[in-house]
Amino acid sequence: MAELPREEQVAAAFVDLADTLVQDFDVIGFLYTLAEHCVHLLDVSAAGVLLAAPSGRLVDVAATDESTRRLETHSVEWGEGPCWDCFRSKQQITGVCLDTPEAQARWPRFTPRARTAGLTSVATCPLHLHGQVIGSLDLFRNRPGPLNASHLRLGQALANTATIGILQQQAVSVQTTLTAQLESALDSRVVVEQAKGYLAHRLDTDPEQAFVHLRQYARSHHVRLTDLARQVIQGTAHPALFDKHNQ
Structure with a gap:
């Protein structure tokens, strides 16, 4: 079967991420879908999604491959890395090349582990809505150069859509709260x-x-x-x- 034109692929991804008002909504499977769409649509080799627990700690919940999952797990344990900077600042990490002294100084443990995994740069998008941040989306490249601005904007749009979907699904449920939902996801x-x-x-x-x-x-x-x-x-x-x- 021929692959759909890119515009249709992008539209299908947004439809997929918006379809959360279902009885059997599964947060974990949904966030794996988000990560997979990012790798398919953006110029990245891997993606990972982290959610914030009510305590404020981050937990890695989805990654497109095992190497990225291990990297995210270590980053959470160290309290260091782009996911933490993004979550704490509520701002994008617009693209950091990992082979620079600046990256090494910024993330002394994360950077060499990422380089060993063959990654060359990282960008991060917050999962946020109206100032509420529930996690972060990490986008990794294994090719020279950072993620370009148009792809980063699309990544943020996908992250925003996923955030709206999660919060919307929670809002229409009379038997749960966001805290309970996130705890269940973790x-x-x-x-x-x-x-x-x-x-x-x-x-x-x-x-x-x-x-x-x-x-x-x-x-x-x-x-x-x-x-x-x-x-x-x-x-x-x-x-x-x-x-x-x-x-």
Whole structure:
């Protein structure tokens, strides 16, 4: 099937991110979708999304590959990196080349780890609405030069749409609050990571491929990602999920 023109791809991404008023809305799966759209539409090699817990700490909840997820996890643990600067300032990080002394001085632990992962620059967009910041979107490049201004604007627009979707979904629910929703998302992230590790062991593959398989199975069987992850952990998932021939 021929790929859609770029304008239609962009429109489809916004429609996808705006469609949050559904009964089985899954924050974790939704933020993975945001990250995947960014890699598909922007001139970046990887993307990661972090959410803020009510305590103010950031938690990495979605990344497009395992290397980026590890980098984001370390950044959260160190309290250092573009995600933290973006979250604290409520402002974009417009594009930092990671092979400069300035980047090394700014993020002494994050920068060498990012360079080791093959990343050359990073830009970050806040997930914010009317001064309320609920997280950040990190956009990484593995090619020379920072992300250009037009792609950064599109990345921020996608982040804004996702933020509106999350807050809108919360607003129409009479049984939850934003705090409860974010806490649930953070708990779900742990379950997904556990399921990914278990599935990787069962399929004798790496966690990144196991996660791709988990997401594809969830989509094709119309099951929420977090529900499927819990089934894996609880031992109630369908045996077909563990069939190596279905990868």
